[in-house]
Amino acid sequence: MQENERELVKRAQQGDRRAFGKLIQKYQDKILYLAYDLVGNYDDAQDIAQNAFLRAMNGIHAFKAQSSFSTWLYRIVVNLSIDYKRSVKRKKQLSIDEPTSDDMEQSYKEILNENDKLPDEITELKDFEYHVQRIVETLPQNQRVAFVLRHYHDMDMPEIAKVLNCKTGTVRSHLFRAISKLRTSLKEFERS
Amino acid sequence: MNQCPQQHMLVDLLYNELGDTDKRLLTTHLESCVNCRTTFDEFKAASQQLSMYKRPQPGRSQLTNYHRELKKLTQNPSRFSFSITALVDKFIVHPILPLRIVEYAIIFALGIWIGRWELTHHAAKHSKMQLGAIDENMLDNFLSNAEMLLLDVSNTETEGDLREVLIATNLNRMLQKNTLLKEQASQMNNVMLTNFLDDIELILLELANCDGTLSQSELSFIQQIIKDSHIMLEMKSLNAI
Numbered sequence: 190m191q192e193n194e195r196e197l198v199k200r201a202q203q204g205d206r207r208a209f210g211k212l213i214q215k216y217q218d219k220i221l222y223l224a225y226d227l228v229g230n231y232d233d234a235q236d237i238a239q240n241a242f243l244r245a246m247n248g249i250h251a252f253k254a255q256s257s258f259s260t261w262l263y264r265i266v267v268n269l270s271i272d273y274k275r276s277v278k279r280k281k282q283l284s285i286d287e288p289t290s291d292d293m294e295q296s297y298k299e300i301l302n303e304n305d306k307l308p309d310e311i312t313e314l315k316d317f318e319y320h321v322q323r324i325v326e327t328l329p330q331n332q333r334v335a336f337v338l339r340h341y342h343d344m345d346m347p348e349i350a351k352v353l354n355c356k357t358g359t360v361r362s363h364l365f366r367a368i369s370k371l372r373t374s375l376k377e378f379e380r381s
Numbered sequence: 382m383n384q385c386p387q388q389h390m391l392v393d394l395l396y397n398e399l400g401d402t403d404k405r406l407l408t409t410h411l412e413s414c415v416n417c418r419t420t421f422d423e424f425k426a427a428s429q430q431l432s433m434y435k436r437p438q439p440g441r442s443q444l445t446n447y448h449r450e451l452k453k454l455t456q457n458p459s460r461f462s463f464s465i466t467a468l469v470d471k472f473i474v475h476p477i478l479p480l481r482i483v484e485y486a487i488i489f490a491l492g493i494w495i496g497r498w499e500l501t502h503h504a505a506k507h508s509k510m511q512l513g514a515i516d517e518n519m520l521d522n523f524l525s526n527a528e529m530l531l532l533d534v535s536n537t538e539t540e541g542d543l544r545e546v547l548i549a550t551n552l553n554r555m556l557q558k559n560t561l562l563k564e565q566a567s568q569m570n571n572v573m574l575t576n577f578l579d580d581i582e583l584i585l586l587e588l589a590n591c592d593g594t595l596s597q598s599e600l601s602f603i604q605q606i607i608k609d610s611h612i613m614l615e616m617k618s619l620n621a622i
Contacts, residue, residue: 210455217451221444222436231439235447242454250470321434340431345398364392372427 198258201249209249213242216259219342220266226337227270229326237273241265256351263344264352267334274330317378324374328367331355335363336371385414391421395428516565523558527581528616530555534588535607540595552589559585580610 194215200208220241224234244265245252252261325333331353338344338352346364350357387410393399394407411418439447476484530550537543559582566574587603607613 206455210452213451213455217448221439221447225436225439231443235439235443235450238447239450239454242451246454251475318434318437321431339396340428341436346393346396361389361392364396365389368392368395368424368427371431372423375427375430
């Protein structure tokens, strides 16, 4: 599988767009979800993901295969998301939007259908989802990225270090602090 | 609260990223350190709680639209721009080492060639200047003035007319120019021009020596010199050159 991906990357570097199309197909959903996890809404996440693939396509010749293609792609998404967050902050827009979009509604409907939970449980779950999103969003930038990549995208610490362009020890420290803060916030949530 | 040095390693244990030896050592440490054990238990509980979080899914239409947009990215390929980018990257931005060496060698050779060309070009220009190239403007000017003067002198019938011609002509200035041009011609080893200027100088000197006391016989003598020296013919051929 990995060999196949390497072959696709090589072909894409030689200008084969069909090969790049296959790489897009492979990563399109993961990239969208990562962007969502970092920016908190699907409209911007879609823009970021599309932009990331465009950048990857234009810069694939510069990809040296020192890391895996996915790590390289994730790094592009993370950088774009950080830039987006900065621009939002600069424009003094709301950084934490309440996720009450159609997407959220649909998601709760799916949860309701799938798990056949009682209405109280659904409300509780909705609160919980919202709370988790909020506390993750309030984490400092690098801690948030490290946590999202480790917890939601199953990347190990050396890989995260490559994405963040830092040492594994730094990632460990980011994760330690992130989990400490999340633990405190979750305790407060339980108490409330 | 003092932290154990191993406390940061709890994250590795939580995400199962420790080697067997380290895992055993840390587990042993947890048995004896209440602080670390409490922290680890809380981390574990928080992690389990967080794993209950389910990311909201995008709307179906949004997802379809997203996939369609991405598909467009690789369709209608502008292969040309793609190839240009690839070529620029391959040959200029990130060339392979042998290619980079060749590029440097070419740039070096080009620099030397331009330097040498500049040097030789300037040297040639400089030496030409030093040799004393003939001032063509001055020569043209002088020849046309001389031609007019000689024609006037040849066509003059009375000494009174000649006197008027001489008053209108700055003979001293013409003699100075003639001397300068002769120097330049001899430096350039232009024998024909030197001889021609010698002949003109002779006539100019004769005219200058006339002063105010000009007789008909002197006029005839000067006209004869002009006729004998075929100077007008020489002047025509020189102008043609």
